[in-house]
Amino acid sequence: MPYNIIVLIKQIVDIDLLKVDSSTGTPQVQGLPLRLENLSKNAVEEAVRIKEKHGGKITAICFGTEKSTSAMKEAYAMGVDEGYILTGYTGNNPSLTADVISKKIREIPHDIIILGNQSAESYTGMLQGKLSSILEEPLLSDAVKVEINERSATVTMALENENIVAKAQMPVIISVTQEINDPRFPPVMQIMTAGRKKINIEAAQFSPDDKIEVLSNTAPRSERKKTVFEDQEKGITEIAKVIREGMK
């Protein structure tokens, strides 16, 4: 039986390339390339796997900017059918993001919503719960395995000390972990087709929110000694001393 799946994707600056000014500790964000966030790929992959098995339609939603088309094209190439970019994203604010995204979700008939559990840059993990509460749909979080059967979803949730298998009736919200799958690399033909496909771009509706004041955003200062030996023998002697000291 076919399903309408909504997948939430996020575009972030490529944090692996992010450099920090060594004297001031401030991050150099300007000019950094943007990329589709890692877990968004896992979310898209899981949606595509469900569609391949059961049929259906995948709609992607991205709260981003005009520059988010590259992220959406990547999602298209992986198998997303239709995409909405909601413009106006200015920074990490889970309450605002949940508000914007939930309004769009309400316009789209759906059985399953899939998103990443904690995005790579902010790590808050707040969106899943907020959406569950706003939309009044049960949350199956931190999924490492998803099985769909008729109108129910059975999900293996990876907790810290155990895995729990949980089942809920659709519509459901599923947040996925990085371990759930290996996102596909789409073939060139699919990438080319995706590039020509229409992307819906709409301005997000929200009232500005400046209740959070950033006091500072700098790299934590490393106060390590940084004594690095290239002479192995000398290094071993010195480090053996340090270890013996540390074991006391």
Add this chain to the structure above:
Amino acid sequence: MNCLVFSDNSDLSIQMLTYFRKSMDTYLATTVNDVSIVENYGAKKIFHMKDAVFPNDIAKTLENLVSSGNYDYIVIGSTAIGRGVAGILSHKLKREVMAEISEFRIDGGKTVTKRFFYGGKTVLEEKSDATILTVMPGISDPEKVSEKSQVEDISSAESAITLVEKKEKKSGTVDLEKASVIVSIGRGIGSQDKIPLIEPLVKAAHAELAGSRPICLDYHWLSEDRQVGLSGKKVKPKLYIALGISGQIQHIAGMRGSKTVIAINKDKSAPIFEECDYGIVGDIFQIVPKLTEALK
């Protein structure tokens, strides 16, 4: 001021109680089976939510609890369940949430918090109206108090989610958070069959063996409970010995509290050398046996 602490994890519960009882009267709501582990950490009262399992029913149970009390802050341990609970509760109670905090203070009636950003590359200090917080593991070293907390059983709200089964994770009895020496391996180890070559050093240094995310989660060469990093254990041993670990920021975020860091890596430009006290550039399989010998 009153602070309601919630966690499904006993370690986080007692860390948060120790940290927040300094500035507020603390109450604990928890789903841990054995409350005796958490009853000596200064909670004015413990609400034992024995049957609540999922973020939705836990949040509903907490919502009921909050409506009958006056809690200035609700602080929630950042676990898989805790994060879900915090998001739901924040919307239901219309109270702002600040996530993954590692420090907290009140300044002029506002909440001032610190949290990692850009995957751990920076620390963001923010002033906000948030009165719900999720708290990163490792916020304090738990300290007991003499008197025991009173425990009240709380029945859980109904759940739209059915628990099918619980599966124990493959794990030993390792407790990295309490280890005083840790030997940690990264991708530089090459393959799983090389791990026994590291073990003599682990023994000689009376250490626990740990690993980076790829080692524990992607390749499963070590069990998941041995993973150190932003998404794993946050450790603070006296000695942290990193072998073949490049030093990705997500890893550093998990071991930043270590007193002394030693790194061995063949790549001279590996970022780990910027985050270590002592390092050797070279092949771990040449150096480790000699180092082990030198310790005897």
